[in-house]
Amino acid sequence: MVDFLFYMFALTTLLGAGSVVLSRNPVNAAMLLIVSFVGTASLFIVLGAYFLAAVQLAVYAGAVIVLFLFIIMLLNVDASRKWKPSYFTMAGGLIAGILMVFAVLHLFKRGENFTTDTLSESAPIGTTTQSFGVELFTAYMLPFQLAGILLLIAMLGVIFISKRTSDKGKEAV
Amino acid sequence: MTIGLNEFLIVSGLLFTIGFVGLLIRRNTLILFMCLEIMLNGVNLALISFSRFNGTMDGNLLVFFIITVAAAEVAVGLAIIVALFRKRETVFVDELNSLKN
Numbered sequence: 047m048v049d050f051l052f053y054m055f056a057l058t059t060l061l062g063a064g065s066v067v068l069s070r071n072p073v074n075a076a077m078l079l080i081v082s083f084v085g086t087a088s089l090f091i092v093l094g095a096y097f098l099a100a101v102q103l104a105v106y107a108g109a110v111i112v113l114f115l116f117i118i119m120l121l122n123v124d125a126s127r128k129w130k131p132s133y134f135t136m137a138g139g140l141i142a143g144i145l146m147v148f149a150v151l152h153l154f155k156r157g158e159n160f161t162t163d164t165l166s167e168s169a170p171i172g173t174t175t176q177s178f179g180v181e182l183f184t185a186y187m188l189p190f191q192l193a194g195i196l197l198l199i200a201m202l203g204v205i206f207i208s209k210r211t212s213d214k215g216k217e218a219v
Numbered sequence: 220m221t222i223g224l225n226e227f228l229i230v231s232g233l234l235f236t237i238g239f240v241g242l243l244i245r246r247n248t249l250i251l252f253m254c255l256e257i258m259l260n261g262v263n264l265a266l267i268s269f270s271r272f273n274g275t276m277d278g279n280l281l282v283f284f285i286i287t288v289a290a291a292e293v294a295v296g297l298a299i300i301v302a303l304f305r306k307r308e309t310v311f312v313d314e315l316n317s318l319k320n
Binding site for chain 1: 232280
């Protein structure tokens with residue numbers, strides 16, 4: 047059962063990601079990105095990371111996608127422009143992709159470099175929300191506060207960058 | 220039940236590869252940003268599976284911070300794209316060539 051679920055979620059994730067790359071319309075790409083993110087969140091649940099699955103859905107599939115859609119709406123990009131990559135770019139991308147696929151399949155061959163435990167054999171770790179809080183407020187206190195400062199700086203930076211300035215250099219809202 | 224660490228790592232590696240190839244062949248900055256998110260997702264999946272099979276919480280917490288930083292990065296990046304669009308009226312990277320020559 048878990049096997050079947052894993053393959054289904056993996057297929058959803060990979061197909062969603064592949065269609066994002068190949069889609070012509072940015073709005074379609076954003077919608078397909080949601081499919082990919084939901085697939086990844088499901089894989090997190092298979093791995094027992096329930097809190098991170100919820101965070102993934104809320105932050106990525108919720109906030110980030112809404113931000114993308116708002117920007118696409120604001121920019122009003124002409125969708126009529128065809129996507130025509132040069133043959134050179136296409137060949138480079140394809141060769142790099144094929145090489146990376148072979149590297150991944152070779153590196154992660156079963157029983158070569160990593161543990162051969164299956165998911166049911168490995169002991170589940172306590173990834174509850176409570177253990178997250180305990181870790182964040184003891185061992186990871188400094189990174190946690192730095193993340194807060196980073197978010198504040200990012201917010202200020204976004205406000206500063208996206209503020210419309212008039213020609214005279216005077217700031218107008 | 221035959222799913223082990225390797226299967227998860229293969230999926231995460233393929234996810235990273237898809238994002239990487241998209242980053243190489245696409246020209247729309249919005250799609251490039253989405254490909255970046257796909258690559259980050261692949262890395263997150265690898266970290267969580269390592270964390271699970273290693274029996275420690277550290278990978279999970281690293282993913283938590285990665286998601287935080289990625290959210291900030293998306294906000295700043297999209298603001299830059301909007302500013303660029305106001306200035307240059309385009310979002311396609313092959314038309315943003317003023318540093319060329």
